Amino acid sequence: MNNCIALADIDEAINCADIDNVGGLVQEIYIGYAEDVATWPKLPAPAGDSSTMSLADAGTWNGDIVQKTGKKFFKVVYTDETGTFTITQQGEQGAESYLYQLDISRAKMNATIFGFENAIRGRKLVIIVKDKNGVCYLMGDSLNAAKMIAADASTTGTAVTDKNNVPLRFTYACPRKLVYDGDTVNILEEKTSGTAQP
Numbered sequence: 293m294n295n296c297i298a299l300a301d302i303d304e305a306i307n308c309a310d311i312d313n314v315g316g317l318v319q320e321i322y323i324g325y326a327e328d329v330a331t332w333p334k335l336p337a338p339a340g341d342s343s344t345m346s347l348a349d350a351g352t353w354n355g356d357i358v359q360k361t362g363k364k365f366f367k368v369v370y371t372d373e374t375g376t377f378t379i380t381q382q383g384e385q386g387a388e389s390y391l392y393q394l395d396i397s398r399a400k401m402n403a404t405i406f407g408f409e410n411a412i413r414g415r416k417l418v419i420i421v422k423d424k425n426g427v428c429y430l431m432g433d434s435l436n437a438a439k440m441i442a443a444d445a446s447t448t449g450t451a452v453t454d455k456n457n458v459p460l461r462f463t464y465a466c467p468r469k470l471v472y473d474g475d476t477v478n479i480l481e482e483k484t485s486g487t488a489q490p
Contacts, residue, residue: 313425315424317423320370320422321367321419326437333353333474335468357418357475367480377393378392379393379429392431419462429472430472431464432464440460
């Protein structure tokens with residue numbers, strides 16, 4: 293069997309930037325409907341039957357995500373230091389995959405956040421999450437979308453000092469554990485027919 297991925301040494305610090313490591317997520321996510329995507333990045337693959345990928349290539353989506361004409365991603369800002377993103381291996385031997393899960397919380401129940409929940413409930417979604425090291429993660433692909441699932445209850449709290457709060461949870465199953473280094477700028481602007489693709 294040909295090795296699709298070339299093994300290599302992984303040193304304690306691959307480069308100077310690897311010494312920097314900050315926990316947590318950036319206080320915003322980018323979200324859109326999966327049906328509004330024109331072009332999806334592809335799973336990493338070797339260039340040919342006899343070639344192999346580097347470890348870094350094997351851990352990165354190949355390409356950019358591009359919206360259809362007239363569509364864009366939307367930015368959702370949530371309460372800082374309430375976001376958690378996890379990737380958990382799942383499945384039986386021969387059918388392993390990864391469960392991506394995003395949990396965020398928005399302080400204060402109101403009509404706008406309730407409307408947002410109503411808009412995405414039951415819909416196929418695509419989400420981009422960024423951690424505080426600047427690494428992005430894509431939830432959703434051409435075959436399998438992200439979705440909002442049941443989270444903890446929205447609550448007024450009990451005491452005046454309690455947080456009036458709306459928790460949100462999203463999941464996505466992916467065959468591989470990958471980062472996304474494609475476009476995260478143009479996707480926030482409505483795509484026009486004359487817009488150059490990244």
